[in-house]
Amino acid sequence: MSEKSFSGPLEPITETCWRIPASYRSGMRVEGRIFADEAMLDQIRSDQAPEQVANVATLPGIQVASLAMPDIHWGYGFCIGGVAATDPEEGGVISPGGVGYDINCGVRLVRTDLRSEDVQPRIADLVGSLFKQVPAGVGTRGPYRFDRKELRRILTDGVRHLQSLGMATEGDIDSTEAGGALRGADPDAVSDRAFERGTDQCGTLGSGNHFLEIQVVEEIHDEQAAAAMHLDVGTICVMIHSGSRGLGYQVCDDALNALRKASSKYGIVLPDKQLSCAPVRSPEGQCYLAAMRAAANYAWCNRQLLMWQTREAIAAFFGNRWESLKMNLVYDVAHNIAKMEDHVVNGQVKRLCVHRKGATRAFPAGNSEIPDRYRKVGQPVIIPGDMGRASWVLVGQPASMELSFGSCCHGAGRVMSRSAAIRQSVGRRIDRELAQQGVIARSRSRTGLAEEQPAAYKDVSRVVDIVHRAGLARKVAKLKPLGVVKG
Amino acid sequence: MRGTGRGGRKRTPDHPGGDGRRSGIDPATDTRETTGLPTQRLGQAMYEFFEHTADVGLRVEAPGLPQLFAEAGQALFAVVVGDLERVVPRCERTIALEADGLEDLLHDWLTELLVLLDVDRLVLCQFDVSLSGSRLSAVVRGEPADPARHDLREEVKAVTYHGLGVERISSGWRAEVILDV
Numbered sequence: 001m002s003e004k005s006f007s008g009p010l011e012p013i014t015e016t017c018w019r020i021p022a023s024y025r026s027g028m029r030v031e032g033r034i035f036a037d038e039a040m041l042d043q044i045r046s047d048q049a050p051e052q053v054a055n056v057a058t059l060p061g062i063q064v065a066s067l068a069m070p071d072i073h074w075g076y077g078f079c080i081g082g083v084a085a086t087d088p089e090e091g092g093v094i095s096p097g098g099v100g101y102d103i104n105c106g107v108r109l110v111r112t113d114l115r116s117e118d119v120q121p122r123i124a125d126l127v128g129s130l131f132k133q134v135p136a137g138v139g140t141r142g143p144y145r146f147d148r149k150e151l152r153r154i155l156t157d158g159v160r161h162l163q164s165l166g167m168a169t170e171g172d173i174d175s176t177e178a179g180g181a182l183r184g185a186d187p188d189a190v191s192d193r194a195f196e197r198g199t200d201q202c203g204t205l206g207s208g209n210h211f212l213e214i215q216v217v218e219e220i221h222d223e224q225a226a227a228a229m230h231l232d233v234g235t236i237c238v239m240i241h242s243g244s245r246g247l248g249y250q251v252c253d254d255a256l257n258a259l260r261k262a263s264s265k266y267g268i269v270l271p272d273k274q275l276s277c278a279p280v281r282s283p284e285g286q287c288y289l290a291a292m293r294a295a296a297n298y299a300w301c302n303r304q305l306l307m308w309q310t311r312e313a314i315a316a317f318f319g320n321r322w323e324s325l326k327m328n329l330v331y332d333v334a335h336n337i338a339k340m341e342d343h344v345v346n347g348q349v350k351r352l353c354v355h356r357k358g359a360t361r362a363f364p365a366g367n368s369e370i371p372d373r374y375r376k377v378g379q380p381v382i383i384p385g386d387m388g389r390a391s392w393v394l395v396g397q398p399a400s401m402e403l404s405f406g407s408c409c410h411g412a413g414r415v416m417s418r419s420a421a422i423r424q425s426v427g428r429r430i431d432r433e434l435a436q437q438g439v440i441a442r443s444r445s446r447t448g449l450a451e452e453q454p455a456a457y458k459d460v461s462r463v464v465d466i467v468h469r470a471g472l473a474r475k476v477a478k479l480k481p482l483g484v485v486k487g
Numbered sequence: 488m489r490g491t492g493r494g495g496r497k498r499t500p501d502h503p504g505g506d507g508r509r510s511g512i513d514p515a516t517d518t519r520e521t522t523g524l525p526t527q528r529l530g531q532a533m534y535e536f537f538e539h540t541a542d543v544g545l546r547v548e549a550p551g552l553p554q555l556f557a558e559a560g561q562a563l564f565a566v567v568v569g570d571l572e573r574v575v576p577r578c579e580r581t582i583a584l585e586a587d588g589l590e591d592l593l594h595d596w597l598t599e600l601l602v603l604l605d606v607d608r609l610v611l612c613q614f615d616v617s618l619s620g621s622r623l624s625a626v627v628r629g630e631p632a633d634p635a636r637h638d639l640r641e642e643v644k645a646v647t648y649h650g651l652g653v654e655r656i657s658s659g660w661r662a663e664v665i666l667d668v
Contacts (some may be wrong), residue, residue, distance in 0.1 A: 047540050049540075073540045073541055074540040075540065075541060075542075075649075075666065076542065076647040076648070076649030076650075076665055077647075077648075077649055079590075080541055100655070100667075101647075101667050102644040102667075104643055137634065137636070137639060137642075138567060138632060138639040138640065138641065138642045139604065139608045139610075139631075139632035139639060140634075141608075191529050193602060195617075196602075196605075196606045197602065197605045197606055199606075201605075206642055207641055207642040207668075208641065208644075208668050209641060246605040246606075249644045249645045249667075250602075252645065253598060253645055253646075256648060260648075272648075272649060273649070273651065274647055274648045274649040276648075305637035322583045337630075414541050415540070416540075417538045417539055417540055417541075418542075418543060419536055419538065419543075420538065443654065444634065444638065444639065445639065445640045445641065446569060446638055447569070447640050447641070448640070448641075487642065
């Protein structure tokens, strides 16, 4: 198998949305819709991602359309950037492939009272300090080791349990999607092997595209929303990207095994084994939901502990307390998850199972899921870009509820395979190139920076521009990376 | 991105996990230099990585199934450790598996190896595999991952089912699998 391009139809619906008609392939129950502009289409056609959008359109109970965000790229099962909502009333299914192995991979943004002039002269030392203190990379253990009883509480109660251990505040919980805990998580649905893999990985970054970045706010596009988040030009922030580590990967793997049998039991024809699924209301579907929620809660605790270590490291570096530096969580969003949410379909409110695989929830102002202080401006949406150019903060817009089940993009989206990125970096020092742009990057892996070099990604600002123009989310602030820690 | 070069039967010149310097090639039977295809490698096994936008595609060929599975294990750990030849086989684990078919067996085998990395922190370099129908038994060897001595590169999150295949070819067997990294 190789990277084949997509030659099927992509018809314009609007200047930011393109259709794969349901007639494209037999078995498609709804059409596919990809949010993109015309200039992006050639790149989108260059791999199998649009075919994956069509595959997802065959899932039983899928509503309205199989969707993809402008950071779409070839994944496994679902494309990365995929959104699909299914209706349990209509036999709608849940698919672990619509969540991914890294359940509740996500990103959080912490703001500080530090200004760029406090940090830039000492950025290399600060990155060095974080590199030492925040566990990252292959085979790295974290400082926290949870026995089975503690892990069960983490899986059930999420960040609330860390609060009882003194490692989370009420403000942290309030600023985390779903309050850092999905209800209905069941540790008994999680295998012994997943527990084993989770024992000492909570509070570790991992490798690949996971990162911790020191960033500075470079542009403000929405004063009111930025003020609600206490962001201003020159504000130093920390962005953390990680997920549910080995525990989540194992939960997904266990579920794929179980649901592959369930798919045939329920007579579901799969275009790709990775799309194995079961009706949401079946025992198999409920079991996966319960385990997936538990893994999601673990992931929120992982990012919370990464933030906790970061707060301690930065406070120590500046000889201050993190509370005094006002290192407060702006928001934490999941971008690999399935959640039961209310959405209007054909004028009727339905409780749907919304899969977001490399897509971020983007609820508009007024939604009851949003913390009070953001209720008037919309849910903060954190969009990491590559480590050379920019990352963005947006807020959800009303059209997201009409067009994308309250979702928008999750990042820049890769355009270059890892091996191609390494080929392109032969004879180059990516760390030095970044340093010339004012970014100090440290990685434990010799190839990590090469694989994650800026050119391997689309320009996140173009991706964000499309969701802004499509009305899914509104630009609030652009952040520039200053320091990067990778596994 | 099939390797076509000199000297390395595990030709992975541009992949995160391999530098193509593994020994064991028999130049007399390696015709890739001229044909670009691994046509005369009876008695040998090889792996290579193919393009995938976000993850790592892995293609393995071998004259027999046990070698195919062993080679897939090598390839998996070549993603994790840049200098696999420096890993010392001083710890041993046994693995016994049964699955519904060869594809599932390959998936389960590689996943089992990932769990040894995650739970026991073992990087593995030797894979003695026996197969009987859809049953696999193996002895694998390696040592605890040590950032001071090993070039630890990439955490493999999982072995996906997307595009997973095991098939007969004229020279033996071929497998393809995509790793989530």
